[in-house]
Amino acid sequence: MAFEPPRRLVRALGETAPEGDDWLERLPEALRQAVDLRGLTVERVQVPGGRGSLVVLVSAADGRPAVLKLAPPRARPEAERTALAHWGGRGAVELLEPRAAEGVLLLERLHPDVSVRSLAESRALLEAAGTLRRLWVQPPADHPFETVAGRTGRQAAGMRAGAEAHPEVAPLVDAALLAREELLAAPPEERLLHGTFRQSKVLAGDRMPWLAVGPDPVVGEPAFDLARLVRDRVEDLIAQPSGAATTRRRIKRLAESLEVDRDRLRGWTLFRAVESGVRAARVGRPRDAELLLEFAGWL
Structure with a gap:
């Protein structure tokens, strides 16, 4: 899957990356695996996106729109998963997949440009x-x-x-x-x-x-x-x-x-x-x- 991570993400992670961190280099393969495992169809990468994660607009196998989010460990994605599960969609985006590979979140699709x-x-x-x-x-x-x-x-x-x-x-x-x-x-x-x-x-x-x-x-x-x-x-x-x-x-x-x-x-x-x-x-x-x-x- 050919894609370019948003420049905002590359710049922000470059400011905080510990020595030897290769998360950005591994990101294309991690995205491919996450998409294939779930049978998702990629629509587009959200740009400019966030400073700590890759946000991809996708469609599930049943056609439901969703968001696939990949984040490095230093962005604490597992804490985010736990919090979203606890909120249960009350005031926050809904977590569609409670259990997943570390650093991968499948979320309810909102209107990302509004x-x-x-x-x-x-x-x-x-x-x-x-x-x-x-x-x-x-x-x-x-x-x-x-x-x-x-x-x-x-x-x-x-x-x-x-x-x-x-x-x-x-x-x-x-x-x-x-x-x-x-x-x-x-x-x-x-x-x-x-x-x-x-x-x-x-x-x-x-x-x-x-x-x-x-x-x-x-x-x-x-x-x-x-x-x-x-x-x-x-x-x-x-x-x-x-x-x-x-x-x-x-x-x-x-x-x-x-x-x-x-x-x-x-x-x-x-x-x-x-x-x-x-x-x-x-x-x-x-x-x-x-x-x-x-x-x-x-x-």
């Missing part, structure tokens, strides 16, 4: 927040998911290294790490979270108007999940003369609509923006780093 980003900003935030609320459920017993404390602990180490390499960001890193420490000292009740939620992760569906895709599930407090949504369309926020005030209003509105503590949402928004900005600088995306760190400075 996300809530196609809506006006205020309506998009409302619809995205409503989708996110449905995902905040009790995690399964003996769950395999990473915790917010564990994930942000790993990220904190990278932030400290980034501050050493770029001393000008050290004050923001210190503020973000202090916020994390205070937030983890007295966390509210934990829920299963999407983990990487934003407007582009909410697609139009048939059985429900909007459904979430692409989770990197984690267990922790809902404010952590909501924090990523606060900075959606960050480039538009930065371009506005009133961007800082708009951000504060967005935090207030989202916190009130989803019954999340406003200060906790602000703290996690700060941490996640600084972490993303430092990481963008480390992998050679200076423009993204500049936007994210300027946004973080408003918080």
Whole structure:
């Protein structure tokens, strides 16, 4: 099966690939095997697609449209499978094949080119927040998911290294790490979270108007999940003369609509923006780093 993986995927995986990783080289054969095993017909590769997986639009043997997703181990596809099975299609894309080869997911077909980003900003935030609320459920017993404390602990180490390499960001890193420490000292009740939620992760569906895709599930407090949504369309926020005030209003509105503590949402928004900005600088995306760190400075 001849195909070219999307350039976005190649670039993103190149930023995070451990030494000796050959997942991209093995991808054509893995795709062929996954398609042949299930008797699927390939329609097209989704472009630009995701940053951590190959998404292929397919038809099942009975003609039903579906999505075949292949992801490397570092994208934690088995955690995604477990989370989707636990949600059972409530607020998220439905898993069509509970058991499959590691790193292969067969999913309900949504409308991949229509996300809530196609809506006006205020309506998009409302619809995205409503989708996110449905995902905040009790995690399964003996769950395999990473915790917010564990994930942000790993990220904190990278932030400290980034501050050493770029001393000008050290004050923001210190503020973000202090916020994390205070937030983890007295966390509210934990829920299963999407983990990487934003407007582009909410697609139009048939059985429900909007459904979430692409989770990197984690267990922790809902404010952590909501924090990523606060900075959606960050480039538009930065371009506005009133961007800082708009951000504060967005935090207030989202916190009130989803019954999340406003200060906790602000703290996690700060941490996640600084972490993303430092990481963008480390992998050679200076423009993204500049936007994210300027946004973080408003918080």
